[in-house]
Amino acid sequence: MNKMRNIRKGTGESRRGKETLLLILDSAKTILIEQGYSKLSMRKVAVGAQISVGNLQYYYPSKNDLLKDMLDHSIDEFMDEFERLRLGANNDPELHLKSIINFIVLDLGNPTTTTFYPELWALANHDEYADKLMDEIYARVRVPLEDSIMRLNPRLDFEQVQKVALFISSSMEGMTMFVGHGKVWNDSIQHMANIATMSFLQLVKNITPEDIQENSFELANHNG
Amino acid sequence: MNKMRNIRKGTGESRRGKETLLLILDSAKTILIEQGYSKLSMRKVAVGAQISVGNLQYYYPSKNDLLKDMLDHSIDEFMDEFERLRLGANNDPELHLKSIINFIVLDLGNPTTTTFYPELWALANHDEYADKLMDEIYARVRVPLEDSIMRLNPRLDFEQVQKVALFISSSMEGMTMFVGHGKVWNDSIQHMANIATMSFLQLVKNITPEDIQENSFELANHNG
Amino acid sequence: MNKMRNIRKGTGESRRGKETLLLILDSAKTILIEQGYSKLSMRKVAVGAQISVGNLQYYYPSKNDLLKDMLDHSIDEFMDEFERLRLGANNDPELHLKSIINFIVLDLGNPTTTTFYPELWALANHDEYADKLMDEIYARVRVPLEDSIMRLNPRLDFEQVQKVALFISSSMEGMTMFVGHGKVWNDSIQHMANIATMSFLQLVKNITPEDIQENSFELANHNG
Amino acid sequence: MNKMRNIRKGTGESRRGKETLLLILDSAKTILIEQGYSKLSMRKVAVGAQISVGNLQYYYPSKNDLLKDMLDHSIDEFMDEFERLRLGANNDPELHLKSIINFIVLDLGNPTTTTFYPELWALANHDEYADKLMDEIYARVRVPLEDSIMRLNPRLDFEQVQKVALFISSSMEGMTMFVGHGKVWNDSIQHMANIATMSFLQLVKNITPEDIQENSFELANHNG
DNA sequence: AATGAATGAGCGTTCATTCAT
DNA sequence: TATGAATGAACGCTCATTCAT
Structure with a gap:
C-alpha cells in the first residue's frame, strides 16, 4: 500500500x-x-x-x-500505531479504554506530536484541507472510544456516546500544550495520564442521559 | 492602568x-x-x-x-472578563467551580477565542515570548480552580491540587478545536459544558492521592 | 498636466x-x-x-x-506631436491631408515607432488594456482624416467617410513592417509616402458611395 | 515535399x-x-x-x-492557399489583381491570420529568423501583384512596379489590426475590401513615375 | 521514440526594515 | 507623528535545458 x-x-x-x-x-x-x-x-x-x-x-x-x-503522510504514521493498538485490544472494554487513554496521553510527550498537532489545529482554522483532515483523524480516533463507552454504559444512546467520546478525546488533546515535550508540566505526564484514566472511567460509568441533557437554564436555577 | x-x-x-x-x-x-x-x-x-x-x-x-x-492586548481582554467572574464568586466552592467551567467552555464558541488560541499554542512552540505568555495566562486561570479544588477535596496536597486543576483547565482548552465557532460540534457546546461540569465535579470530589500517584508499571500489571 | x-x-x-x-x-x-x-x-x-x-x-x-x-506614457509622446500637427493645419483640406500622410509615413522610420507599434498590436490580441488603448489612439488619429475627407468629398455620408479614413490610416500602419527603421525598404520611405499621398488623394476625391457598398456578389458578376 | x-x-x-x-x-x-x-x-x-x-x-x-x-509550418498553410489562387488566375491582369486583393483582405478575418501575423511582425523586430521569413513570404506575395501592375501600367520601370506592389501589399496587411477577427471594424471587412480594390486599381492605372519620384522638398514647397 | 528526474536561472511578488523629510 | 522612498532578501513558481533510462 x-x-x-x-x-x-x-x-x-x-x-x-x-x-x-x-x-x-x-x-x-x-x-x-x-x-x-x-x-x-x-x-x-x-x-x-x-x-x-x-x-x-x-x-x-x-x-x-x-x-x-x-499532512497525509504525517498522520498516517500516527494512525498506523493507533491501528495496531486497536487490533491488539482484548475483549474487556475497561481495559481497552485504559490502554487507549494511556497510549494517547503518553504519545503527547513525543516531540513530533507536541508540535505537529497545534500547527494542524491552527492551520485548520484557515485551510479547508487541514480542516477536513482533522475531522477524519479524530473521527477515527473516537471509534474505539465509542465502542468501549457503549459497552460500559448501556443507558446512553449513540448520540450521547458520541458526545462523551468527543469529550474524552478533546480533553486529552488539550493536554498537548501543557504536558507535551519541552512543556512545563512534561514531568507530570504520567500523573496526568493517571488522572485522566481515573476521571474518564468514572465519567463513563456514572454519567446519565440527564447529566448531558441538562440545560444551562436549569444550571442557572441550581446556582440560584 | x-x-x-x-x-x-x-x-x-x-x-x-x-x-x-x-x-x-x-x-x-x-x-x-x-x-x-x-x-x-x-x-x-x-x-x-x-x-x-x-x-x-x-x-x-x-x-x-x-x-x-x-498578544498582551488580546489576552488582556479575556483576562478582564475572567477577573470579573472571579470577583463575582460567592463562597460556595462547588458553585464557583461550576460557573468557571461554564464560562470557559461557552467562551470557546466565541469566534475570536476559537481561532486565536490555537494560533497562540502553535506560536508558543517556536516563540519564546508566546510561550512565556501562555504560562502566565493559564497559571492565572488555574488559580481559582485550585482554590475550589482545595476546598472541595482536602485530602490532596498542593502539588496534587495543581495537577487536578491543570487537568481540568487543559481538558477544556482541548474542546476549542471541536466545539468552537464554525466547528462540527459547535451545536453541542452546551452539552459538552454539561459533561465537563459533571465529570470535573466528580473528579474533584472523589480523586485520592493514590489515584494520581499510581504509576504506569502498576497499570501494566493491572492490564496483565 | x-x-x-x-x-x-x-x-x-x-x-x-x-x-x-x-x-x-x-x-x-x-x-x-x-x-x-x-x-x-x-x-x-x-x-x-x-x-x-x-x-x-x-x-x-x-x-x-x-x-x-x-503604454499611456509612450503613446502620449506620439499624440503630443500629432496634436501639434493638427493645430498647425490651415484651412485647405487637401494640404492638411497631405501633411498628415507625410507626417505619419515618415514617422514610421523613427526606430521607436517601428518597433513599438507592432508590439502594441500583438499585445492588443491578448491584453484588454492594450486593445482599448489602440482603439483610442487610432480613433483620435482618424479624426483629422475624417475632417479632410468630408470636405473633399461631400457625396459620402459619415459612415462612409469613417471607412475611407480607416482604410487610409490602416494602410499607412501596414507600411511599418516594411519601410520602418532597419527594414529592407527603409530607403524608399519617401517614395512610399509619395505613392500614399497620390493614392489617397485620388481615392478621397473619386470614391462614390457605390464603390464602398458594392458587395462581393456583384464583384463576382463584374468579373464574369 | x-x-x-x-x-x-x-x-x-x-x-x-x-x-x-x-x-x-x-x-x-x-x-x-x-x-x-x-x-x-x-x-x-x-x-x-x-x-x-x-x-x-x-x-x-x-x-x-x-x-x-x-513559423515555417504556419506560413506554409497560407502559402498553399495563395499558390492555388495564383495558379487559378486567368489572363486578365485586372481581374487577377482584384481576386488577389479580395482574397487577402477577406483572409484577414480568419482568426488565425488576425493574431498570427502581428505576432510575427513583433517577433521580426527581435528575431533574425522571423525577420528573414517575413521577407521571403511577402516577396512571394508581391510577385503576382508585380506581374499584374506591370501589365496594367507599362510606363513604370521594375523598381517602380516593386514599390507600388509593396504599397498595396503593406496597405492590406495594415488592415489586420482593425478589420480582423474580433476587431471593432470586422463587420466592415467587405466594404474595406471594396475600397481597397477601387483604390488600388485606380492607383495602378494612373500612377506615373513622377508621382513616385517627387521628393519631400517639393512637397514642403507645396505646403509653404 | 518516449518518459521521468534533475538543475539553475529567472520570473512577479511580498516582506521586514531603514531612512529622509 | 506621519509619509514616501528605498533596499535586499525571500517567497512560490515557471522556464529552457540536460540526462539517464
Missing part, C-alpha cells in the same frame, strides 16, 4: 523518484515541527531534502500540494 | 498616538484571527489600521515588538 | 519620486523596443532605471500596472 | 514520429495564437501535444528550433 499521494501524474514512478519523495516529505515535516508553518517554505524544504527548488516543484507543483501530502 | 506595553519609548503618549496604537493592535489581531499567523505582515497591519508602513514602524520598530504587544 | 497615472496612491509625490517614475517608464519603454514584450521583466526594468526591484514594485505593485502606464 | 524542416537529424522519420511532429507544431501554433509569444513555452507546447517535455526536446532540442519550424 503506497500512502503517498503526490499530485503530479508520473512523478515518484521510479525507485529514485520514490526516494526523493520520501526525502521531501520528511524535510517538510521536520521544518513544520521545528519552525512552524509560517516558516515552511519550498526553498527550505528543498534544502532539507538536498534537492533543487526546481526538482521539488517537479514533484509538488504548488506548495499546497506538498502541504496536503505532508 | 495602561495595558499596552509597546517598546519604543515615547510612543502612544499623545491622545492621537493612543488611538493609532489601538487601531494597530486591532488590525493585527483581526488579521491573526482571520488569516493566521503565517499571513500576518506589517504591510497588512498597516493597511488594516489605515496608516503607512513607515508610521507603523514608528510605533513598533520590529514585527516581533508588535507581536508581543498584540 | 501630469500624464503619468501610476496606480499606487501616494507614489511619485515628491520631486525625487517623480524623477524615479520617469526613469522607470523610460527603462520599460527602452526594453520593450529593444527586446520585445516577451523579454520585458520587472528585474530588467529595475536595472535599467538603476533602482531595486523592491522599489520598482513600490511604484508599480504589479507588472500590469507598469505596462499600462508605460 | 516535406515542408517541416526540424533540426535534429533523424527525427520525424517514422510514421509515429511524423504524427507527433504535427501535434507539436499544432500545439505551438495554437498557443502562439491564443496566448501570444510571451506565453509560449516548451512546457505548454508539450502539454498541448500530450507528450512529455523530454520527448518534445527530443524533436526540438531548443525552443528556437521549434519556433523556426512552427
Whole structure:
C-alpha cells in the first residue's frame, strides 16, 4: 500500500523518484515541527531534502500540494500505531479504554506530536484541507472510544456516546500544550495520564442521559 | 492602568498616538484571527489600521515588538472578563467551580477565542515570548480552580491540587478545536459544558492521592 | 498636466519620486523596443532605471500596472506631436491631408515607432488594456482624416467617410513592417509616402458611395 | 515535399514520429495564437501535444528550433492557399489583381491570420529568423501583384512596379489590426475590401513615375 | 521514440526594515 | 507623528535545458 499521494501524474514512478519523495516529505515535516508553518517554505524544504527548488516543484507543483501530502503522510504514521493498538485490544472494554487513554496521553510527550498537532489545529482554522483532515483523524480516533463507552454504559444512546467520546478525546488533546515535550508540566505526564484514566472511567460509568441533557437554564436555577 | 506595553519609548503618549496604537493592535489581531499567523505582515497591519508602513514602524520598530504587544492586548481582554467572574464568586466552592467551567467552555464558541488560541499554542512552540505568555495566562486561570479544588477535596496536597486543576483547565482548552465557532460540534457546546461540569465535579470530589500517584508499571500489571 | 497615472496612491509625490517614475517608464519603454514584450521583466526594468526591484514594485505593485502606464506614457509622446500637427493645419483640406500622410509615413522610420507599434498590436490580441488603448489612439488619429475627407468629398455620408479614413490610416500602419527603421525598404520611405499621398488623394476625391457598398456578389458578376 | 524542416537529424522519420511532429507544431501554433509569444513555452507546447517535455526536446532540442519550424509550418498553410489562387488566375491582369486583393483582405478575418501575423511582425523586430521569413513570404506575395501592375501600367520601370506592389501589399496587411477577427471594424471587412480594390486599381492605372519620384522638398514647397 | 528526474536561472511578488523629510 | 522612498532578501513558481533510462 503506497500512502503517498503526490499530485503530479508520473512523478515518484521510479525507485529514485520514490526516494526523493520520501526525502521531501520528511524535510517538510521536520521544518513544520521545528519552525512552524509560517516558516515552511519550498526553498527550505528543498534544502532539507538536498534537492533543487526546481526538482521539488517537479514533484509538488504548488506548495499546497506538498502541504496536503505532508499532512497525509504525517498522520498516517500516527494512525498506523493507533491501528495496531486497536487490533491488539482484548475483549474487556475497561481495559481497552485504559490502554487507549494511556497510549494517547503518553504519545503527547513525543516531540513530533507536541508540535505537529497545534500547527494542524491552527492551520485548520484557515485551510479547508487541514480542516477536513482533522475531522477524519479524530473521527477515527473516537471509534474505539465509542465502542468501549457503549459497552460500559448501556443507558446512553449513540448520540450521547458520541458526545462523551468527543469529550474524552478533546480533553486529552488539550493536554498537548501543557504536558507535551519541552512543556512545563512534561514531568507530570504520567500523573496526568493517571488522572485522566481515573476521571474518564468514572465519567463513563456514572454519567446519565440527564447529566448531558441538562440545560444551562436549569444550571442557572441550581446556582440560584 | 495602561495595558499596552509597546517598546519604543515615547510612543502612544499623545491622545492621537493612543488611538493609532489601538487601531494597530486591532488590525493585527483581526488579521491573526482571520488569516493566521503565517499571513500576518506589517504591510497588512498597516493597511488594516489605515496608516503607512513607515508610521507603523514608528510605533513598533520590529514585527516581533508588535507581536508581543498584540498578544498582551488580546489576552488582556479575556483576562478582564475572567477577573470579573472571579470577583463575582460567592463562597460556595462547588458553585464557583461550576460557573468557571461554564464560562470557559461557552467562551470557546466565541469566534475570536476559537481561532486565536490555537494560533497562540502553535506560536508558543517556536516563540519564546508566546510561550512565556501562555504560562502566565493559564497559571492565572488555574488559580481559582485550585482554590475550589482545595476546598472541595482536602485530602490532596498542593502539588496534587495543581495537577487536578491543570487537568481540568487543559481538558477544556482541548474542546476549542471541536466545539468552537464554525466547528462540527459547535451545536453541542452546551452539552459538552454539561459533561465537563459533571465529570470535573466528580473528579474533584472523589480523586485520592493514590489515584494520581499510581504509576504506569502498576497499570501494566493491572492490564496483565 | 501630469500624464503619468501610476496606480499606487501616494507614489511619485515628491520631486525625487517623480524623477524615479520617469526613469522607470523610460527603462520599460527602452526594453520593450529593444527586446520585445516577451523579454520585458520587472528585474530588467529595475536595472535599467538603476533602482531595486523592491522599489520598482513600490511604484508599480504589479507588472500590469507598469505596462499600462508605460503604454499611456509612450503613446502620449506620439499624440503630443500629432496634436501639434493638427493645430498647425490651415484651412485647405487637401494640404492638411497631405501633411498628415507625410507626417505619419515618415514617422514610421523613427526606430521607436517601428518597433513599438507592432508590439502594441500583438499585445492588443491578448491584453484588454492594450486593445482599448489602440482603439483610442487610432480613433483620435482618424479624426483629422475624417475632417479632410468630408470636405473633399461631400457625396459620402459619415459612415462612409469613417471607412475611407480607416482604410487610409490602416494602410499607412501596414507600411511599418516594411519601410520602418532597419527594414529592407527603409530607403524608399519617401517614395512610399509619395505613392500614399497620390493614392489617397485620388481615392478621397473619386470614391462614390457605390464603390464602398458594392458587395462581393456583384464583384463576382463584374468579373464574369 | 516535406515542408517541416526540424533540426535534429533523424527525427520525424517514422510514421509515429511524423504524427507527433504535427501535434507539436499544432500545439505551438495554437498557443502562439491564443496566448501570444510571451506565453509560449516548451512546457505548454508539450502539454498541448500530450507528450512529455523530454520527448518534445527530443524533436526540438531548443525552443528556437521549434519556433523556426512552427513559423515555417504556419506560413506554409497560407502559402498553399495563395499558390492555388495564383495558379487559378486567368489572363486578365485586372481581374487577377482584384481576386488577389479580395482574397487577402477577406483572409484577414480568419482568426488565425488576425493574431498570427502581428505576432510575427513583433517577433521580426527581435528575431533574425522571423525577420528573414517575413521577407521571403511577402516577396512571394508581391510577385503576382508585380506581374499584374506591370501589365496594367507599362510606363513604370521594375523598381517602380516593386514599390507600388509593396504599397498595396503593406496597405492590406495594415488592415489586420482593425478589420480582423474580433476587431471593432470586422463587420466592415467587405466594404474595406471594396475600397481597397477601387483604390488600388485606380492607383495602378494612373500612377506615373513622377508621382513616385517627387521628393519631400517639393512637397514642403507645396505646403509653404 | 518516449518518459521521468534533475538543475539553475529567472520570473512577479511580498516582506521586514531603514531612512529622509 | 506621519509619509514616501528605498533596499535586499525571500517567497512560490515557471522556464529552457540536460540526462539517464
